[in-house]
Amino acid sequence: MSVVPLHQINSFHKDPKFGRLLLVSLVVHVLIWAAFTGGWFGSGTRPKPPVYYVDLIHKPVLNPQAGRPDPRPKKKQQAAPVKKSVATPVAPKAATKPEVKPLAKPTKPAKPKPVPKPVPKPGQRQEKKVQSAIDEIRQRQAREAERDALKDKLAKLRESVGAAATVPADVPVGMPDGTGDEAGVSALAFVQAFIQQNWALSPYLLDRSRIANIEAKAVLAYSSAGTLVRYRIDTPSGDPQFDDSLKKAIIKSQQLPQPLPKDLELVVIFNLKEMAAIRR
């Protein structure tokens, strides 16, 4: 049995190949780290997802709030907070921004004002006037640049903080008519969803050609306690299976699980437009 002497083991570390291997390993590790932290893919610039406010209060109300801030700008209310936010915390930061620096530089030469010159010659006076005019223009430019930078900053702030303002109108939200001021679910949408949930009808019960056009109209009156006071099928569809199914749905919906904000009389139109669109 042969034993490797210690000096030979140590000589491995002195081998130039070992050093190269170590370097390659280090580089690979750094590359992997860079890839995963997203430095190469610019993940840091990814836009923030819009924030939605989900209303978990399952209470039917007359004027529900939307599930997100109102995308329509409220002029009076919005103007005040925006000014405030710009005036106090943002302005000093903007002054130190690098965007402003290159334009602000030309004001520096104005500092060492060569005012106490001993003999002001007439040509020098004119030169001085011109110089002061140039300085004034430069200062004005700097102020304008600063204002532009502030405007940019403000726009960026609006983008990041007021994400809801940039949410497209067709993004789905909690309640379709949520423009009110009450926390809860729209009473109408609540009743609609409850009846729909209780409506069971197999498409195999109906003639396929009738699915797109079949429709019935019912009038339902609910008390504020959520109890069905009366109902009538105003315009039956003429299909016994369809009419029977919606009668069952109404009977199953005779007691809502929540009281309503007030008495409701609803005209409910039952049809299969959505089903027809899916099965087409």
Place this chain on the structure above:
Amino acid sequence: MLLRCLAVIFLCLALPCTALAATEIEISSPGEQTIPLGLTKLLSEQGTRADRIADEFDEVLNADLDLSGLFRFVDPQSFLDDAGRVGLFSNQVNFPQWRLLGAETLIKGTYHLDGDNLVVEGRLFDVVNRRLLTGRRYVGQPKDIRRMAHAFADLVLKALTGEEGPFSSRIAYISNQTGDKELWLMDVDGKRPLRLTNHRSIVLNPDFSPRGKEILFTSYRANNPDLYRKEIYTGKEAKLSYQPGLNVAGRMSPDEREVALTLSKDGNPEIYLISTSGRIRKRITDSWGIDSDPSWSPDGGNIAFVSNRQGNPHVFIADIFTGKTTRLTTRGKYNATPAWSPKGDRIAFTRQESGRFDIYTIKSDGTDERRLTFGPGNSEHPRWSPDGRFIVYSSDKDGNRAVYVMRADGTGSRRLTSLESDCRHPAWSPRW
């Protein structure tokens, strides 16, 4: 004074109207597209436990109703004590209990043995309205339990849709189970297979007469593809057409007075009409191409068939009386085996695409083409159930060729025959 009174009355009338102004909402799709059904097992009236009868009835009924696509079964594990109660009258059923489980319909049944006879009673209840929808008593032998279950499934469909189901009918098909391709008959669920021919040759293309008493088929028994007719109950068999060349794809007219078939007695396969005694009455097609696979429209006025007269095989429709022919399919390179639905609105056929056959349906005016099968393998020979709700077909998607059934929209496909033998050319019988 009078004006003031009138104003008060007007306000009294107008105010409640404005307070209760009806708002309109629209519900454009049901929340559930199946009917929740509580399906209980048969209970013995005598208190005896013959679980085999109850289990078999339950299995058949469950499979039939599941195939219909109408129902969502309430989980039997959640059943409460009413499922174990024998009462079959409306006032004996605990409807609130079933409402609690979400059921809208309920099936309950009982059975008892009366000597050698088995008596089964089934009831279908409307849980929401607390009323009996339909019910029937069946008397027979214990071996008839499957037939009773199929009959009750048909009744359930009739009560809910107004049209009887097809579960009591049967399906004919060709199988090589005995080594030769013979004609077989089975239940709609693939059970109780029965061999009908013993030609020890090649039998193909079966079709039922509209009243279901006879089957037409082609056999090579006499070394030529001749058309035979066979009475199902008596087993009597006779040659119907034995012209030289092909005598294939015989289909009896809806009034059972004529048979449309493909003959190649003059060299080129053409569609002919023959009488039920085999005499040629009329030549329907006359073209240089091959014309085959006739299928009658339910009114007996038209025949759909396959022809390559315009190049690739396509489905055409011929008017029996005027002889006018119109092309139905325009897509695909190979369209075959048309089958006219019993309601007359659609025609099922097969089309080869990407080297594979799949089943399609199309309206009889050539619009609204729909593909029904997408799976692997070839799906061929579509034939409609007598109510037009289902399509039976053969496919090799699971390996060996077998008979399958699906709903007319292509959903709910299930295999009916085993994969041990080659089964093809299914034909659905009319209701008996």
